Every structure is written in structure tokens, then in C-alpha cells.
Amino acid sequence: MARKVRKGDVAADEAVYGAIRRAMHLGRLAPGTKLQEPALARVLKVSRERVRKALHRLVHEGWLTAVPNRGTFVPSLSVAEMREIYDVRSMLEAAIVRRLSEGHSAGAARRLKAHIADEKAALKINDRGRAFELSGEFHVLLAELCGNDELAKLLRGLLTRSTMHFSLSAPQQLHNCAGPHDHGDIAEAILGGKAEKASKLMLAHLAGLIELQSTHPPSAKRSDLVEAFRGV
Amino acid sequence: MARKVRKGDVAADEAVYGAIRRAMHLGRLAPGTKLQEPALARVLKVSRERVRKALHRLVHEGWLTAVPNRGTFVPSLSVAEMREIYDVRSMLEAAIVRRLSEGHSAGAARRLKAHIADEKAALKINDRGRAFELSGEFHVLLAELCGNDELAKLLRGLLTRSTMHFSLSAPQQLHNCAGPHDHGDIAEAILGGKAEKASKLMLAHLAGLIELQSTHPPSAKRSDLVEAFRGV
DNA sequence: TGTTGACGTAATGTGCACATTATTTTACCA
DNA sequence: TGGTAAAATAATGTGCACATTACGTCAACA
Numbered sequence: 001m002a003r004k005v006r007k008g009d010v011a012a013d014e015a016v017y018g019a020i021r022r023a024m025h026l027g028r029l030a031p032g033t034k035l036q037e038p039a040l041a042r043v044l045k046v047s048r049e050r051v052r053k054a055l056h057r058l059v060h061e062g063w064l065t066a067v068p069n070r071g072t073f074v075p076s077l078s079v080a081e082m083r084e085i086y087d088v089r090s091m092l093e094a095a096i097v098r099r100l101s102e103g104h105s106a107g108a109a110r111r112l113k114a115h116i117a118d119e120k121a122a123l124k125i126n127d128r129g130r131a132f133e134l135s136g137e138f139h140v141l142l143a144e145l146c147g148n149d150e151l152a153k154l155l156r157g158l159l160t161r162s163t164m165h166f167s168l169s170a171p172q173q174l175h176n177c178a179g180p181h182d183h184g185d186i187a188e189a190i191l192g193g194k195a196e197k198a199s200k201l202m203l204a205h206l207a208g209l210i211e212l213q214s215t216h217p218p219s220a221k222r223s224d225l226v227e228a229f230r231g232v
Numbered sequence: 233m234a235r236k237v238r239k240g241d242v243a244a245d246e247a248v249y250g251a252i253r254r255a256m257h258l259g260r261l262a263p264g265t266k267l268q269e270p271a272l273a274r275v276l277k278v279s280r281e282r283v284r285k286a287l288h289r290l291v292h293e294g295w296l297t298a299v300p301n302r303g304t305f306v307p308s309l310s311v312a313e314m315r316e317i318y319d320v321r322s323m324l325e326a327a328i329v330r331r332l333s334e335g336h337s338a339g340a341a342r343r344l345k346a347h348i349a350d351e352k353a354a355l356k357i358n359d360r361g362r363a364f365e366l367s368g369e370f371h372v373l374l375a376e377l378c379g380n381d382e383l384a385k386l387l388r389g390l391l392t393r394s395t396m397h398f399s400l401s402a403p404q405q406l407h408n409c410a411g412p413h414d415h416g417d418i419a420e421a422i423l424g425g426k427a428e429k430a431s432k433l434m435l436a437h438l439a440g441l442i443e444l445q446s447t448h449p450p451s452a453k454r455s456d457l458v459e460a461f462r463g464v
Numbered sequence: 465t466g467t468t469g470a471c472g473t474a475a476t477g478t479g480c481a482c483a484t485t486a487t488t489t490t491a492c493c494a
Numbered sequence: 495t496g497g498t499a500a501a502a503t504a505a506t507g508t509g510c511a512c513a514t515t516a517c518g519t520c521a522a523c524a
Contacts, residue, residue: 009477010300036505047479052506056285060292068242069485069506084382091327091383092320150316151323154386241507268475279509284476301476301515 016044016054019232024063024074024164028228031076035064036225043229062161074223077164079214085162086210089139092155093206094199096142097186101195108145109191115141116187136163138183142190162209182208248278248286251464256295256306256396260460263308267296268457275461294393306455309396311446317394318442321371324387325438326431328374329418333427340377341423347373348419368395370415374422394441414440 020040023029035055041048055072058064065075100108115138122131136159143155182205189198252272255261267287273280287304290296297307332340347370354363371391375384414437421430 049478057292060289084380087380088383088386092323095323148316148319151320154320281508
């Protein structure tokens with residue numbers, strides 16, 4: 001990040017924004033942690049204003065919660081909120097797989113097969129981190145294959161928010177999806193044109209994720225900022 | 233708005249944000265209009281920093297588009313983007329009415345009936361503005377009746393974005409919904425427990441809206457800022 | 465006359481200093 | 495010793511001044 005800072009440097013903004021998001025995604029920032037602007041500016045080696053801008057953006061996007069004159073905090077997503085998000089995802093993703101089952105391009109089928117192969121490979125060599133990442137991207141991929149950018153963007157936001165409190169609690173020993181072969185089954189149903197089956201499988205898959213996450217209540221301990229942003 | 237500006241004054245921020253959103257909703261700001269910070273600060277009688285904050289928020293929420301070192305502009309929503317948004321709405325709202333048809337509380341039924349009555353009353357006395365407002369709220373109401381806050385919040389964003397380029401082009405002589413009795417029919421199907429029929433009606437309703445909006449291409453003329461924010 | 469170049473003006477982006485508020489520490493008293 | 499209040503400290507919020515960039519104007523030249 002040792003670049004010359006010029007006017008309108010969107011890369012620096014993105015770097016700060018990305019660093020915080022990455023730290024959250026890696027589970028380095030426990031819910032309830034206060035993100036102090038001076039401390040963050042020191043750790044990330046940027047000005048306080050840049051930190052402020054990134055924090056405001058993250059608040060607007062729902063990643064963080066701001067309390068006036070108090071500061072910005074990592075939210076403690078309740079189980080109820082999580083269930084609501086999964087509920088919305090169920091509506092959208094059921095419609096997505098149904099639509100894909102009823103018709104998709106040859107390129108879509110190829111990308112889908114390639115992704116499933118990647119996931120299996122990652123599981124085979126026991127690469128937890130990669131498998132976790134890919135399992136999340138699977139759901140985004142399905143949205144992208146519909147050819148609707150708005151849909152993909154929306155689902156990406158829902159996915160990251162729904163997996164947030166999960167990855168915040170215990171990201172090391174988790175797998176992003178209940179059954180490792182769930183994705184393969186869903187893809188198979190889509191490629192076979194079985195709309196109802198694909199829809200049912202997706203709903204069951206998401207229901208399984210809710211159960212899995214509900215059993216992992218997030219811990220209450222606060223995180224240290226210097227530790228959290230080590231190498232992100 | 234003649235208040236003493238104190239530390240952490242969230243009301244002032246909200247006022248600026250609301251003024252811009254209201255001006256857009258009223259169709260005062262034509263697509264392509266540049267929102268200059270000094271001019272806005274003069275018109276709204278606030279500091280430039282406050283305007284900047286509001287603009288950044290509106291950009292992050294998708295209402296405006298920012299070009300680095302160039303400024304912030306009222307976006308020209310293409311027909312393709314509009315269709316994508318309506319596509320997502322179709323997925324969600326079909327699921328919503330299906331769910332409501334399969335079961336809802338007595339209070340939900342009462343609120344739904346009351347809303348339909350309000351809409352009919354507004355149409356009867358030919359109150360275009362009120363009818364326009366209510367017709368939009370109908371869709372949000374359905375989401376709210378599901379008891380899922382995340383869902384309602386999401387749909388509200390989609391609704392405002394989808395009606396944006398419409399209200400930007402010719403908001404005066406428009407009705408927000410294709411058939412004036414569409415909402416009544418949908419509500420009737422929901423209250424009668426006819427899930428499939430309600431779903432079909434909603435999809436047809438949204439399809440009609442797309443057609444209606446596709447025939448109204450937004451004008452290309454720029455807006456004057458002092459004129460746009462008169463009394464908002 | 466059309467085009468290109470430089471210059472002046474005005475906008476955006478950023479860091480800094482200060483005001484205000486919250487939090488912690490400390491001292492004092494019952 | 496426990497509790498309360500006040501002062502010190504540190505954080506957030508805001509306006510301002512300056513640097514940088516884009517845009518419009520005008521003149522010179524082919």
C-alpha cells in the first residue's frame with residue numbers, strides 16, 4: 001500500500017474499506033468491538049478522515065452500527081435478524097434455482113460444473129479456508145448466472161451479512177454449508193432441469209445453515225485492533 | 233429548520249438527505265443533473281461538509297452516481313437496469329403474496345383492507361399525489377405484513393429505485409400502478425387464501441408496470457437547483 | 465474559419481485545528 | 495470503605511483552508 005496519495009485516490013479508500021471488511025470476514029473482530037478512529041488510522045497508516053469515510057460507508061451498508069457521539073461498533077447480529085435474512089435469501093434463491101433449472105446457457109452450465117469441481121477439490125485436500133470461500137461464492141454464482149446484475153449485487157450483500165455473525169464467532173472450524181455435497185446435488189438438479197427438486201433442495205440447504213448457525217452463539221469478548229488487522 | 237446546530241446533530245443530516253430525496257421523488261431533478269456542493273449548500277443553508285456527507289450516503293445507497301473529481305449526478309437509469317430491478321421484485325413479491333395467502337393474522341387482514349379503502353378513496357376524489365404515494369406503499373405494506381423487517385427494508389429500497397426514473401421523467405400525470413384495481417384484486421386473492429392466483433396477479437401487475445414505464449423515456453433536460461428545492 | 469493550446473476560474477478532495485461530548489481517573493465526604 | 499462528584503483525558507463531530515483537478519474562455523496559428 002506504499003503508494004503516492006493523489007487527489008481522488010479511490011484505491012486508498014477501497015484499501016481501508018477492504019481491510020475492515022476482510023478483518024470481519026476472517027472473524028478477527030468480535031461483535032461489540034468498538035472501532036476507534038485514531039487507533040484504526042494508526043494501525044492502517046492512513047489519515048483519520050479516510051477511516052471516517054470508510055466507517056460511514058460500512059455503517060450505511062449495514063456492516064457496522066454507529067451510535068452518535070459514541071463511536072462505531074461491530075454489530076451483534078441477533079438470531080432473529082439472522083433468520084430474517086435467511087428468510088429473504090430463501091425467497092430469492094428458490095426463485096433463482098427454479099429459473100436456472102428452466103433454462104440456462106451452455107456457458108452457465110460449464111461455469112457451474114467448474115465451480116462444483118473446485119469445491120470438491122478444496123474439500124479433498126482439506127483446505128478449509130478455500131472451501132469456506134468457495135461455498136459462499138456458490139450462491140453468488142447462481143445469482144450471476146441469471147444474468148441480472150442487480151440480483152447478484154443484492155444477494156452478495158445478503159450472503160455476507162448472513163455469514164457475518166457466523167464467521168465472527170468461530171470461523172476457523174466452520175464450514176459454510178451444512179452438507180458438503182449439498183451444492184453438488186443442487187447443481188445436478190439445475191443441470192437436469194428439475195426445477196421443483198432444485199428449489200426444494202435449496203430451501204432445505206438454507207434451513208440447514210440456519211440450524212448450524214443457531215447453535216453457534218457468538219462470543220462476547222472484545223477484539224484487539226492491532227491483532228485484528230495483522231496482515232489484512 | 234432554524235435550529236441550533238450542536239454536536240452530533242443527526243437531524244440536520246437527515247434534513248439534507250431528506251430534501252434531496254424528496255426533490256428526486258417529486259421529479260424536480262432530471263437525470264443527468266449535476267449536484268454541485270457549493271450550490272446545494274447555499275440553497276439548503278447548510279455547510280458544504282454536511283452536503284458532502286448526504287451526497288456520499290445517497291451514492292452508497294444507489295440514488296446518485298459519483299464520478300471521481302467530477303461530481304455527483306442524478307443517474308440516468310437505463311431500461312435494462314429497470315427491468316433487472318423489477319425482475320428481483322417479481323421474485324420477492326411473488327413469494328410474499330404466496331406466503332401471505334397461506335396464512336396471515338387478523339390484524340394483517342385489517343391493515344390490508346384499510347389500505348385498499350384508502351387507495352380507492354384517493355382515486356375517487358382524484359387526488360393524484362396521494363394515490364401515487366399509496367400505490368407505492370401497498371407493496372411495502374405486503375412486505376411488512378410478513379413480519380420480516382429485513383424484507384421490508386430491502387423491498388422499500390427496490391421500490392424507490394424502480395419508481396425513480398419514472399417519477400423523474402413525468403411524475404405529474406402518472407399513476408404508480410398499471411390498473412387501478414390491480415391492488416384490490418391482489419388483496420382479495422390474499423384474503424381469500426388463493427396463493428397461486430395472488431402470485432399470478434402480482435407478476436402480471438409488475439409486468440404491466442414495466443410496460444408502462446418502458447413507454448416513458450426520461451427527458452434529457454437538466455434541472456435548476458434553486459427551482460428543484462423550492463419548499464422541500 | 466476551424467482547431468489547438470494556454471490560461472483563469474470554479475469545483476472537488478483532503479488534512480488540520482478546534483469545539484463538543486463521553487469516559488476514566490481521582491479526590492473528597494458520609 | 496463505599497459512593498459521589500469533579501477534573502483530566504481522549505474520543506467524536508465540524509468547519510475551514512489549501513492542494514489538486516476539471517472546465518470554460520480566449521487567442522494564436524494553419
